Amino acid sequence: MRSLILTLTILFTCFGAKAQGLTGKVENHPKKEMDVVLMLFGMDNPITIGKVDPKGQISVNLEGVGIAGIPEEVRSMFMGELIHNFYFSCGEPSAFGEMSGKPALRQDFLRLTQGDQWSGTVFLVSDEKLRPWLEDSGYSNAVKGSFYEIIYVEEDLAINTTCSNQIIASEEETVDVVYEFDLELKKGFNWVEYEILEIHETNSEIRASFPSRVKVRNLKDPSTMKWIGAYF
Incomplete structure (x- = not known):
């Protein structure tokens, strides 16, 4: 029994470590x-977390990444409250x-640089149909699936709560939306998964359909992630 417990502990530890470091393929x-x-x-203050090679193989790792090199006055300018950083x-x-x-502090998309030039962006999604919505949620319909971001926190935090908000769908309709948070954030950088569970269908002539129920959690299964590149 002790051997089994030790084996399971090692497996979970390894998974946690691997979850910080991800690999994939950026098409085109x-x-x-x-x-x-x-x-x-x-x-002016980029933080390098990985590389993408000439064949599109990408490797990123948040383990050990910090902000020690960022001046304090810059940090205070950009940092905000946790409640506003999702x-x-x-x-x-x-x-x-x-x-x-x-x-x-929240990072939406990964940036690609060559030298000192910002050369591209990588969208992290489970379904390519989510990219148009992420780029323009007013005119592109949301679809069920997941997208992924990074959040930085200064201390370990656990968030396990459900909250609501109201979205204006039209002059005649206001929609109640629900967000379920189940997060264990560690000090530093963390992967966050937003799983869209339900969609509110709208009149497309007024505004695009939008998520009405979303689960916000730690990244569980990196294999579901697609790396969609856009270049300048």
């Missing part, structure tokens, strides 16, 4: 090596309780 990547960076603190916002600013105001 130009035949150039590029750095994968975060630009949470602006273009793609979806709760209607109540106090939805996370005492954790609502904890310092945090």
Whole structure:
């Protein structure tokens, strides 16, 4: 029994470590090596987390990545409250309780650079149909599936709550939406998965369909992730 417990502990530890480091393939990547960076603190302060090779093989790792090199005045300019650093916002600013105001910073898409030039963007989605919606949610319909982002926090935080908000669908209709948060955030950078569970269908002449129920959680299965590149 002790041997089984030890084996399971090692497996879960290895999975947790691997979850911080991901690999994949960016389709239609130009035949150039590029750095994968975060630009949470602006273009003048990129944080390198990996590379993509000339064949489009991408490798990124958040393990050990920090912000020690970012000047304090820059940090204070960009950092915000945890409650405001997710793609979806709760209607109540106090939805996370005492954790609502904890310092945090969100990175939506991965940036690709070559030298000092920002050369491309990588969207992380489970379904390519989510990309148009991420680029323009007003005119492109949402679909069920997951997309992935990165969040930085200054301390370990656990968020397990459900909150709501209201979205205006038309002059005559306001829709109640639900966001379920189940997150264990570690100090530093974390992968976050947004799973769209339900869609509110709209009149497309007024606005695009949008998510009405979403699960926000730690990345569980990296194999579902597609790496969609866009280049300048």
